[in-house]
Amino acid sequence: MNALRIAGLTVTRGAGPVIRDVDLTLEPGRITALVGPNGAGKTSLLEAVSGVVPAAAGTIHIGPDEITKHSRVARARRGLAHIEQGRAVFGGLTVLENLMLTARTRARVDELFDLFPELEKRRDSPAALLSGGEQQMVVLARAFAVRPSFLLIDEMSLGLAPVVFTRLLPLVTRFAEEGAAILLVEQFTHLALGAATDALVVSSGRVTYAGGAQELLASPSTLHAAYLGS
Ligand SMILES: Nc1ncnc2c1ncn2[C@@H]1O[C@H](COP(=O)(O)OP(=O)(O)O)[C@@H](O)[C@H]1O
Numbered sequence: 001m002n003a004l005r006i007a008g009l010t011v012t013r014g015a016g017p018v019i020r021d022v023d024l025t026l027e028p029g030r031i032t033a034l035v036g037p038n039g040a041g042k043t044s045l046l047e048a049v050s051g052v053v054p055a056a057a058g059t060i061h062i063g064p065d066e067i068t069k070h071s072r073v074a075r076a077r078r079g080l081a082h083i084e085q086g087r088a089v090f091g092g093l094t095v096l097e098n099l100m101l102t103a104r105t106r107a108r109v110d111e112l113f114d115l116f117p118e119l120e121k122r123r124d125s126p127a128a129l130l131s132g133g134e135q136q137m138v139v140l141a142r143a144f145a146v147r148p149s150f151l152l153i154d155e156m157s158l159g160l161a162p163v164v165f166t167r168l169l170p171l172v173t174r175f176a177e178e179g180a181a182i183l184l185v186e187q188f189t190h191l192a193l194g195a196a197t198d199a200l201v202v203s204s205g206r207v208t209y210a211g212g213a214q215e216l217l218a219s220p221s222t223l224h225a226a227y228l229g230s
């Protein structure tokens with residue numbers, strides 16, 4: 001399977017660049033934790049990769065093909081999925097109906113239920129009645145229904161307790177084991193690094209650490225310095 005390669009990516013919003021000269025490669029089976037302070041540019045980076053916002057400079061390739069100027073839909077067709085920050089369920093629809101929106105066939109939903117047995121028990125409940133953690137599980141399942149090669153996840157823990165988020169992480173690991181390349185933006189830095197193979201820290205739009213996730217986890221002083229941008 002192909003890798004997704006980002007080189008020299010710069011994203012401009014309003015007054016100036018919010019992401020500057022970022023290099024990053026997402027490979028099948030690997031989970032990259034993207035962490036950094038609020039306002040560092042994490043969401044903007046994901047949005048440029050999926051095509052929500054244009055890149056001001058730099059290139060994005062999937063395998064040999066450049067996709068920098070491709071539409072969102074064209075990128076999705078190439079296997080790129082983006083769970084946007086604050087993405088929610090359709091509360092008035094049942095769990096099954098939510099999943100059918102992307103899975104399209106009942107057979108495909110049944111495959112998802114094998115991965116998410118907790119959701120099968122709530123199959124006919126309106127999604128609004130699920131707990132926050134269960135709702136995020138629906139959001140994850142909906143994104144995974146199309147078997148994306150590249151999955152960008154922006155703060156799925158928003159509003160969740162760490163213990164609830166801890167139950168979602170094994171699913172992300174499972175997706176990677178099935179061959180997806182994952183970019184995971186997370187406020188629970190230590191939990192994200194614990195589940196990740198690689199880490200990228202951004203501070204004020206610049207990469208301040210790129211390397212192994214476990215190495216970063218083992219060096220609090222490196223993590224601290226990267227957050228501060230030094
Ligand atoms: N739609 C927008 N218009 C103008 N500026 C924005 C917009 N979205 C984000 N920004 C600015 O871009 C910078 C990076 O924001 P963001 O990518 O949301 O960071 P993070 O996800 O790391 O918190 C911030 O300074 C933010 O104020």
Ligand SMILES: [Mg+2]
Pocket residue numbers: 042043044085155
């Ligand atoms: Mg954000």
